[in-house]
Amino acid sequence: MTKIIAAVFLAAGLALGGFFPGYYYYQAKLNNNSVTVKGLSEMDVRADTAIWKLKFVITGNELSTAQQKINTQAAEIRKFLTEQGFKENEIKLGRIETNDLMANPYRNNDADRSRFILSQTITVKTNNVDLVEKSLPQTDSLIGKGIIFDSASYEYPVSYIFTRLNEIKPQMLEQATKNAKEAAYEFAKSSESKVGKIRRANQGVFSILPREQSNGSYESQQIEKTVRVVSTIEFWLE
Numbered sequence: 348m349t350k351i352i353a354a355v356f357l358a359a360g361l362a363l364g365g366f367f368p369g370y371y372y373y374q375a376k377l378n379n380n381s382v383t384v385k386g387l388s389e390m391d392v393r394a395d396t397a398i399w400k401l402k403f404v405i406t407g408n409e410l411s412t413a414q415q416k417i418n419t420q421a422a423e424i425r426k427f428l429t430e431q432g433f434k435e436n437e438i439k440l441g442r443i444e445t446n447d448l449m450a451n452p453y454r455n456n457d458a459d460r461s462r463f464i465l466s467q468t469i470t471v472k473t474n475n476v477d478l479v480e481k482s483l484p485q486t487d488s489l490i491g492k493g494i495i496f497d498s499a500s501y502e503y504p505v506s507y508i509f510t511r512l513n514e515i516k517p518q519m520l521e522q523a524t525k526n527a528k529e530a531a532y533e534f535a536k537s538s539e540s541k542v543g544k545i546r547r548a549n550q551g552v553f554s555i556l557p558r559e560q561s562n563g564s565y566e567s568q569q570i571e572k573t574v575r576v577v578s579t580i581e582f583w584l585e
Contacts, residue, residue: 381546382534383581386527388519391558394507394570397479399471401486401504402497406461410445417443417465420494424469427489431482433471441468466497476570479505506567509555515574520550523578531582543583551578 401424407413421440428438446464473479483505490496496504524545531542557564558571566572 380584381581382531382542382584383579384527384530384534386523386525386530386578386580387575388523388526388578389573389575390515390519392509392511392515392555392572392574394476394509394572395474396508396510397471397473397476398506398508399473399479399483399504400468401471402466402468402499404495404497405465406463407465408462410463413463413465414443417467421467421469423492423494424489427485428469428471428482431485432475432478433473433482437471437473439470439472441470443467476507480570503565503568507570507572508567509572509574512553512555512574516553519553519574519576520578523551523576524548524580527578527580528582531580535584538584540584543585546581546583548581549579551576 403417403420403424405413405417405420407416425438425440429435444466446466448462448464471479486496528542534540535542553574553576555566556573556575557566557569558573559569
């Protein structure tokens, strides 16, 4: 009797041992019966905000005289900006930065060299990007009046920003999903399968790129931009 019971348990164990590996093998095959594709979506956009920094520099041996001069030039720049059409609340005057060369232990003992270097930044933040673009070349008139701009500020003075990314995300993700599904259809056609539901999806990272791309081009320097996203989507195949 004992031998019969043992034989029954052994047979049941073998049966279960054969069933479970077979079941998990079926699940694994089913889970692998899918295709992963990428969907690209691009949209041309235009900057809606501009930040224009005008940093100018004064040198002199008398601090009070240099300060008076920088205040005069700041007023001249503000006048220029308001004449161009910018509003007072769009113009922000930064603090005066002072550098005393005599306080530098590694200074050059050049007697003819000015002791003080004063600099100040006037920042314009506006939604009127076209006015900024129009006004930029007009700053030459300020140079003609003896105003010296910081070289870095003069070379890349404006950052053009697109702030409405969240408004276009749903539309772009919908387009990326559509493009991905078309790629999945092409794959399914060649494998004689049908595209089913989405198994999993990764929306990808949104990138804002310069419309005109070339060596040394920066997105922040161009008003016209391109937003791009590449979504990775896995579809079931039936």
